[in-house]
Amino acid sequence: MSVLVLADHDQGVLSPATARIVHAVAELGTVDILLAGENIAAPAQSASTLAGVAKVLTAEGLFVADSLEMLLSTLTVRYHYVVASAGSVGKDVLPRLAAKLDLMPVTDVTAILGPNRFERPIYAGNALQTVASNQPKHLLTLRASAFRAAATGNAAPIEAIDTSGVSSAAKLIASHRTQSETPDLATAQIVVGGGIAVGSAEGFQLIESLAKKLNAAVGATRAAVDAGYAPNDWQVGQTGKIIAPDLYIAIGISGALQHLAGIQGAKKIVAINTDPEAPLVKLADIALIGDLFQVIPQLIAELDKIGLKR
Amino acid sequence: MKILVAVKRVVDHNVRIRVRPDGSGVETNGVRMSMNPFCKHAVEAAVQLAEAGQADEVVVVSIGPKPATDVILTALAMGAHRGILIETDAQLETLAIAKLLAKITAEENPGLVLLGKQAVDDDSNHVGQMLAALTGRPQATFASEIKVTGQGLEVSREVDTGRETLSLPLPAIVTADLRLNTPRNAALPQVMKARSKPLATRPAADFGVDLAPRLVVEKISPPPERVAGKSVGTVAELAAFIAADISQMEAL
Ligand SMILES: Cc1cc2nc3c(=O)[nH]c(=O)nc-3n(C[C@H](O)[C@H](O)[C@H](O)COP(=O)(O)OP(=O)(O)OC[C@H]3O[C@@H](n4cnc5c(N)ncnc54)[C@H](O)[C@@H]3O)c2cc1C
Numbered sequence: 001m002s003v004l005v006l007a008d009h010d011q012g013v014l015s016p017a018t019a020r021i022v023h024a025v026a027e028l029g030t031v032d033i034l035l036a037g038e039n040i041a042a043p044a045q046s047a048s049t050l051a052g053v054a055k056v057l058t059a060e061g062l063f064v065a066d067s068l069e070m071l072l073s074t075l076t077v078r079y080h081y082v083v084a085s086a087g088s089v090g091k092d093v094l095p096r097l098a099a100k101l102d103l104m105p106v107t108d109v110t111a112i113l114g115p116n117r118f119e120r121p122i123y124a125g126n127a128l129q130t131v132a133s134n135q136p137k138h139l140l141t142l143r144a145s146a147f148r149a150a151a152t153g154n155a156a157p158i159e160a161i162d163t164s165g166v167s168s169a170a171k172l173i174a175s176h177r178t179q180s181e182t183p184d185l186a187t188a189q190i191v192v193g194g195g196i197a198v199g200s201a202e203g204f205q206l207i208e209s210l211a212k213k214l215n216a217a218v219g220a221t222r223a224a225v226d227a228g229y230a231p232n233d234w235q236v237g238q239t240g241k242i243i244a245p246d247l248y249i250a251i252g253i254s255g256a257l258q259h260l261a262g263i264q265g266a267k268k269i270v271a272i273n274t275d276p277e278a279p280l281v282k283l284a285d286i287a288l289i290g291d292l293f294q295v296i297p298q299l300i301a302e303l304d305k306i307g308l309k310r
Numbered sequence: 311m312k313i314l315v316a317v318k319r320v321v322d323h324n325v326r327i328r329v330r331p332d333g334s335g336v337e338t339n340g341v342r343m344s345m346n347p348f349c350k351h352a353v354e355a356a357v358q359l360a361e362a363g364q365a366d367e368v369v370v371v372s373i374g375p376k377p378a379t380d381v382i383l384t385a386l387a388m389g390a391h392r393g394i395l396i397e398t399d400a401q402l403e404t405l406a407i408a409k410l411l412a413k414i415t416a417e418e419n420p421g422l423v424l425l426g427k428q429a430v431d432d433d434s435n436h437v438g439q440m441l442a443a444l445t446g447r448p449q450a451t452f453a454s455e456i457k458v459t460g461q462g463l464e465v466s467r468e469v470d471t472g473r474e475t476l477s478l479p480l481p482a483i484v485t486a487d488l489r490l491n492t493p494r495n496a497a498l499p500q501v502m503k504a505r506s507k508p509l510a511t512r513p514a515a516d517f518g519v520d521l522a523p524r525l526v527v528e529k530i531s532p533p534p535e536r537v538a539g540k541s542v543g544t545v546a547e548l549a550a551f552i553a554a555d556i557s558q559m560e561a562l
Contacts, residue, residue, distance in 0.1 A: 099440035302549035
């Protein structure tokens, strides 16, 4: 059996999600990775070091969903599985490719139970669905946060593929990337999340300073994002990013079920909230009832006192 | 321009669902149902384009059992002009849904098809993309802004790493994200008026589409439950917990 993994990358960096996808599918067969896009030399190099990778294919160019579908459909004939992470690129193109091939995809997979059995959450993670597929090929997106990363040390060959004849009707005319020095939200070990109670973009700097202290990624609720306090790519939840950190620190977040959908995989949850009745307070491993504007500076000072370094 | 909007009837997004003990599914009997929130944003966007004179007709289509008429009426009350119910009692997979929508798209020939980016029941996030493939049209998923520009559209969309803008020639397929707009609540007179707008019902079986499922759903189970922890009284205790947790994490 052979597997093609569509890698995520941005601004010349391979997404940490890709190592997790590769590890997750390694048992299904030999894994080739496709890197499609601009600025792919460095990410292709990183991809070639991942354990279990047989070959890295590179397709240089600017791809959007329709051209990426075209590119993938020419490659797909050779593979039993086509897999992407359940990020925005995978969500955009995998269902499109599936319909083109008259296949039903299985997306947002959180567990691979066998060569054709998969588990995926439904209803914002309030139920888990186990599906079996007897189709000739399997088109999957996986939630990177549910899997561990592949080791490195490999040196798989890198091979450029021909993209002539691939075109798209849609054109990318502008992109705005959020610059951030914090770790990748979707795969971070620690995430500090802020809600609407943080009150402003400046307030989020307080959240960021705690995150920096802990070498954590920053997350936000939809309410905080909609209010303009945080960029949309920080949004955690049913319609934002799904995260599974070892530690999630939720600050001024009520715990609406759409937000909880994004953090179900968190190993430990800490909640800081003024309301002892907030659903997230009730669910947390440790909760502190208090005003975030007092608690966070004190917490940073206490962590300094303990001498915590990360 | 004609706009076709697809809407889905789902368990209301505020309802905390219950998994049936026998694993056969999620309890929907006696549970409040309503229009999928993302579909509401799609309807609102279509109606706003019509109000701005950029669309002349908004046709809504829903695929589902008879009671799905309710969500079509909601869309008509919001300002859509005409409704189509493709009636079926079967639980259709997204591929079958997309094939039925492709048939309606071929019949109606809209310049733009708007859909919600995902349904809050199966959380699939497939249908717009599949419809785009089946009709050979360009797509813009997760739209947070739509601008009509002469022969095409400019759509801003939310992606993992920020935002981007696509330019699409028409006809095109766009799926709505929550930030696209704030859906209106139709006032009573509009709700009454909606009942007199045209609404056609057509059996799904009449479309000549293979509706058989491709996947076998073996079971539906509840997610593992979290055990509630405890409250601490001081920031020092909280800091100690965090530090201990991190050192344990790093020891692994
Ligand atoms: C279809 C749909 C999809 C959605 N998707 C998502 C999603 O992906 N992600 C998401 O997050 N939401 C999502 N939502 C929104 C969700 O339902 C909630 O509205 C949102 O999560 C609430 O955000 P919040 O906790 O910041 O705000 P609130 O619910 O208003 O909670 C604020 C909390 O802050 C506490 N607080 C107030 N002041 C302080 C203070 N000084 N110090 C400490 N605590 C304080 C309050 O006690 C309260 O618990 C979605 C909604 C819909 C309808």
